[in-house]
Amino acid sequence: MTDNINFRIERDSMGDRQISSSVYYGIQTLRATENFPISGLKPLHTYVDACLLIKKATAIVNGELDCITPEISQAIVKATDEILAGQLRDQFVVDVYQAGAGTSHHMNVNEVLANRALEILGDEKGNYKKVNPNDHVNYGQSTNDVIPTAIRIGGLLALTHTLHPALEKAIAALESKAVEFQDIVKSGRTHMQDAVPVRLGDTFAAWAQILTDHQNRIYTASGDLMVLGLGGSAAGTGMNTHPLYRTRVVEVLSELLNMPLEPAPQLMAAMQSMAPFVNVSGSLRNLAQDLVKISHDLRLMDSGPKTGLKEIQLPPVQPGSSIMPGKYNPVMAEMTSMVCFQVMGYDSAIALAAQAGQLELNVMMPLIAYNLIHSIEILGNTIAVLTERCIQNITANRDRCLAYAEGSLALVTALNTHIGYLNAAEVAKESLITGKSLRQIVLEKGLMTEAELAGVLNLEQMSSIVPLKTES
Incomplete structure (x- = not known):
């Protein structure tokens, strides 16, 4: 017999289930974990943070508007703050590939917050009469407006905290090398054949400008993420929301994020179209393509040491061969290309998912959410380590550069x-x-x-x- 002390009973529209007393998610999350044992990939922390920030803002506003009691509002806010600070991160367990639109992940968030809020109020997990995942945590909301908003917020968080800082450091490092190498003349090459002389410093200056241009394109594209359809509820009509909720919740989110967010002028459009995500993803793909070119150039210019160009020396960071002693490979540049290829693949998947919506909803949003935010974060992490462990410590082989130029x-x-x-x-x-x-x-x-x-x-x-x- 099962020891009931270690379990609680929860009920949904499909019936009753036993759930471990230790977990904070509930019956709908349990069903999702059983239905979708697909990849082992769990939601990205940044995506969870975006959902939590939305839930915090909605709890604050619904409390202000008397849609939920101040007591419940405060408990939900406290629960979100605890998780944002690092608690209960292991309770978000639904596979990336899940029910369409993201309902499974959304209910995972609602259930964890409800159960933690219950504890804060001195009640037991699973006793949803006092704090209910649907009726209180999710008041005035739907998966259909929360998830597209979470993708926007998650994308903005990833750009702000990961990609843009990495790009800024990479650009600065390249500009520094441009100054350091400005007096070095080397042979230019077009069609992989000898071309007129160029300055090694100008090569690095060109790369710095390329990344600067890409950063500006990404800033422009990400402007679309600032426009939120939160408040549209199930189909963009705002059903079951307070008349003041739509504008007030965006104001609170703007304050929480310190970003100039604004309500979408047409909530149905914001719910149906994935164009903002395609636009940002396309700008990431564009950056990735030039990063591949730069990483390949670094490998060519460092090729050798005896039978290649060897115009520059990339810093050795690890042994390069299991059989050839003393060999050091351009591993940071190689890794960069691999990540960029993955980003390009994610972009293709996002484009396919974006056109796969029907009528009032695009059900492929879980795929878009993971691919977009993951693309931003792995690109940012890649550029950061490429800068730190490669670009900043590149040296020039002056004699080799001059010999090629003269010959x-x-x-x-x-x-x-x-x-x-x-x-x-x-x-x-x-x-x-x-x-x-x-x-x-x-x-x-x-x-x-x-x-x-x-x-x-x-x-x-x-x-x-x-x-x-x-x-x-």
């Missing part, structure tokens, strides 16, 4: 305006065949004087970026 046949490009494109092409061909220098062949052919060549084949001058001038 490049692409230097002949500087001769175009002096001897013509066809003559320059013939000089390049002869140099490749004979091994003679460009300078020697031009002098032998009498195409230019030595003084003229000295001025034209000047690596410092050739690698300097032409300044931008505006009309006076």
